[in-house]
Amino acid sequence: MSETARLWRTFRKNRTAFAGAVITLIVVLVAIFAPLIAPYDPLDQDVYHRLLSPQRGHLLGTDNFGRDSFSRIIYGARVSLIVGVCSVLIGMVVGTSLGIIAAMKGGKVENLVMRVVDVLMSFPNLIMGLMIMAILGSGMGKLIIAIGIIMAPRFARIAHAPTLAIKEQDYITAARALGFSDLRVIFRHALPNILGEVLVMGTLWTATAIRIEANLSFIGLGVPPPTPTWGGIIREGMDYLSNASWISLFSGVAILITVLSFNMLGDGVRDIIDPRITHGV
């Protein structure tokens, strides 16, 4: 049996990972095909049908502007996924590069980079996100940058330690002795060895990134209205909690399902490629 087939079998047998992958895929498809799935335009207001409870025609009810909650939640998936994935990608590229370079260079560079990483990582994600957004101001691009900044130090740290170990291996010494440039040694020899771990953590941290996005949107520091975002929908529903709780309630379910599926996927894949039992968060 080929290596790929063996991995696929293990993956299929790991129920958590498989379920996580299926749900994640569904959320991604919903986001991509939002215009086809959503029964209404998420921005269409209808003053005659405000605050309708869930019913036929409005599956999840309507909000205070008479906008269809179901359609808004479907479109909300777009912001969450774009912000979650892009910010993690930025953090992954910047952080992993910094971690590898720090480990390969050693000395002062390593010291400086890793100390800055320590300081940045000692902050809670949310406080960090709030601070950066307070300074940058709201908007999708800024949100991605802010969460990317939160993610980068984490990637730097997980890339740093294994690179230190790899650096001492004979094949790296051999590559260097052959006169290959530092960059080539890093990208051809060091990077492939840590890529698996980086990708697994990337999946898990996408869940974290989506949660941070929801938090910031809830406070009103994310993508500005009228663009529907899950956190934003919940915030708008807060004023109607006592008589139209569905507005906030269902949007939260969407966040929960998405974050959970990314967590399950990442967890399961890690169990497969790293059968040791240690779990980080």
Add this chain to the structure above:
Amino acid sequence: MGSYLVRRVLLAIPILFAVLTLVFLLVRVAPGDPAVAALGDYASKEAVEALREKMGLNAPLYVQYFQFLAGLFRGDLGRSLINSRPVASQIASVFPYTLELTTSGIIFGSLLGIPLGILTALRRNRLVDYIGRVFSLAGLSVPAFYLGILLLLLFSLKFNLFPVVGGGDLSNLGETLYYLFLPALTLALIMMSYVTRMARSSILNILNEDYVRTARAKGLREWLVIYKHVLRNALLPLLSIVGMFSIVLIGSSVMTEVVFSRPGLGKMMVGAMKQRDYIMLQSIMVIFSSLVVFINLITDLAYGFTDPRIRYD
């Protein structure tokens, strides 16, 4: 222990400086003029200039930096740009609310999470383990504010058991607890999820150690193996777990305060952001950052206290 304590405390000072410098720079690199932000886009040039002068924004950066540090040293955080009251006293008036909220979240979350983590590890792959794992995975996927809303809907709006908003009068214990319960429960549940999961995996790691096998091989009764060998060695990882997630919980406390409209540092920070009160914002960042450095210090000291090896490292 004495020399370790001194060394570790001394080490915290440069870290604190680095963090304070970071906060200072963050606020200074913000695009846009804080004075314009505070006064609005239509303010006259003279008014903006006067405010800049008053805020000390016209001085060179290094002078501003030293003034910032000198102010902190004297406990003078400046005055709010919105209501001109001293920031320090405003922070002092809400700080107890944040303190009682996060401490009770940390304590109850750990008291529930640690035994649950141990239990699920010892009963690995049994029913209680599955239930515990599902709950903790759900707990670390749910955003704090949403969990708060769910509790609010259930306990306050449906059953009318607890107040919807506010913080209560701190001098009245009954009222304090009445207002504290739901927000603290929110944080405790989140803390519990993190702690259960991490405690479970560290116990599982220890159960795989050679000395546990040896203890069992020599015929030691199981509860003695668990008590003397497993739990004792789990103390250190458990401590670090609690320390680590106490910091995470500070972040969640911000959201909890917003959802429950509870007075506190987090709510004040969000308010300062919306009103563009840079002085207030900077001060709250300083407080949060110092708290983080402080909790890290306490965790490290607790390490040294529980494990003599660390003291001599």
